[in-house]
Amino acid sequence: MPRPITASISISALRHNLATVRRHLDHAAALTGATPASIWAVIKANAYGHGIERAVSGFSAAQGLAMLDLDEAVRCREAGWGGPVLLLEGFFQPADLDIVDRYHLTCTVHSSEQLAMLAAARLSRRVDVMVKLNSGMNRLGFAPEDYAQAHARAGQLQRQGILGSVGRMTHFACADGAPGVADQLETFARATEGLSDGPVSVCNSAATLRYPETAHAGAGGPHWVRPGICLYGASPFDDVSAASYGLRPAMSLRSEIIAVQQVPAGQAIGYGATFRTEQLMRIGVVACGYADGYPRHAGTGTPVTVAGVPTRVVGRVSMDMLMVDLAPVPAAGVGAPVALWGEGGPSVDDVARAAGTIGYELLCAVAPRVPVLTRP
Numbered sequence: 001m002p003r004p005i006t007a008s009i010s011i012s013a014l015r016h017n018l019a020t021v022r023r024h025l026d027h028a029a030a031l032t033g034a035t036p037a038s039i040w041a042v043i044k045a046n047a048y049g050h051g052i053e054r055a056v057s058g059f060s061a062a063q064g065l066a067m068l069d070l071d072e073a074v075r076c077r078e079a080g081w082g083g084p085v086l087l088l089e090g091f092f093q094p095a096d097l098d099i100v101d102r103y104h105l106t107c108t109v110h111s112s113e114q115l116a117m118l119a120a121a122r123l124s125r126r127v128d129v130m131v132k133l134n135s136g137m138n139r140l141g142f143a144p145e146d147y148a149q150a151h152a153r154a155g156q157l158q159r160q161g162i163l164g165s166v167g168r169m170t171h172f173a174c175a176d177g178a179p180g181v182a183d184q185l186e187t188f189a190r191a192t193e194g195l196s197d198g199p200v201s202v203c204n205s206a207a208t209l210r211y212p213e214t215a216h217a218g219a220g221g222p223h224w225v226r227p228g229i230c231l232y233g234a235s236p237f238d239d240v241s242a243a244s245y246g247l248r249p250a251m252s253l254r255s256e257i258i259a260v261q262q263v264p265a266g267q268a269i270g271y272g273a274t275f276r277t278e279q280l281m282r283i284g285v286v287a288c289g290y291a292d293g294y295p296r297h298a299g300t301g302t303p304v305t306v307a308g309v310p311t312r313v314v315g316r317v318s319m320d321m322l323m324v325d326l327a328p329v330p331a332a333g334v335g336a337p338v339a340l341w342g343e344g345g346p347s348v349d350d351v352a353r354a355a356g357t358i359g360y361e362l363l364c365a366v367a368p369r370v371p372v373l374t375r376p
């Protein structure tokens with residue numbers, strides 16, 4: 001028998017979250033009479049730790065899937081996904097274009113090097129591209145002053161039969177808080193002025209949830225949004241929970257109590273003796289540590305649920321174990337179920353906050369040694 005830790009992934013939660021985002025977008029579109037935006041479900045990083053094949057199944061109602069690893073794009077095709085697949089960073093070297101061609105992948109084009117590789121490629125069919133603007137995040141994309149020229153170059157390649165559709169795309173740096181999206185939207189509007197052919201895509205989860213009207217930024221269309229984290233039932237925001245949007249956690253990390261210690265007052269718990277008991281305490285030892293992907297920076301007070309009762313982590317998280325306060329659950333002994341995050345436990349975002357990070361990182365970091373169960 002393996003250790004009693006599992007990550008259980010709910011396909012129905014993935015479906016539910018996609019449908020929730022769908023309704024949110026339909027509602028926003030109805031207010032202005034716009035055509036509702038299509039959804040690229042973002043499944044990069046092994047679908048934020050949930051598994052590409054599970055995501056293909058859970059997001060079968062999405063219009064497209066987006067990721068950046070070419071191997072993950074191929075896995076989508078092999079899992080039977082026939083719809084659009086968007087590579088969020090495009091391709092990296094000329095040889096990648098063979099895969100783009102064979103598996104009919106849509107490419108983000110963010111650099112003149114990529115345009116040159118496309119111009120030199122020998123392909124069996126046209127490549128659909130999204131020309132990316134750096135509207136202020138300063139990560140990927142053409143600078144605003146270079147955008148028109150890059151887009152025009154893509155237009156030439158289109159007329160030469162190399163490219164199919166040529167779309168416009170950008171990415172927000174601060175849709176989850178201040179200063180918001182207004183400046184980047186304005187930069188996008190200015191840099192893409194006069195362009196109205198081809199698809200447009202600007203929104204991540206935070207923008208989709210908080211500024212759904214921006215799903216229709218940019219003339220023409222069709223318009224596409226690119227939500228990721230919210231589809232897994234976690235929040236892109238510090239201050240608003242995923243549950244408040246009606247989203248459900250798709251991943252539940254669970255384990256069990258493997259030992260119980262009765263610790264007298266004044267004793268220390270765990271490495272570094274960072275926590276001392278103030279009275280006699282029952283301490284539960286949980287089979288879950290940082291080698292499972294649980295964050296080591298989650299210190300005393302991090303929420304955890306034992307046998308359905310919320311309690312807290314005490315002391316430092318070690319490689320394979322962590323300790324919890326059993327005072328609120330006097331009946332819990334060895335074998336008692338522990339919900340580290342997800343259904344029946346704290347949200348992954350609450351655990352992340354206690355560890356000084358974000359839910360994204362925890363979901364992606366669940367270790368390969370943790371067995372994954374798929375639930376319908």
Ligand SMILES: *Cc1c(COP(=O)(O)O)cnc(C)c1O
Binds near residue numbers: 228
């Ligand atoms: C990761 C990513 C997204 C999705 O971001 P979330 O915050 O998870 O919604 C969208 N677009 C691009 C370009 C990305 O890299």
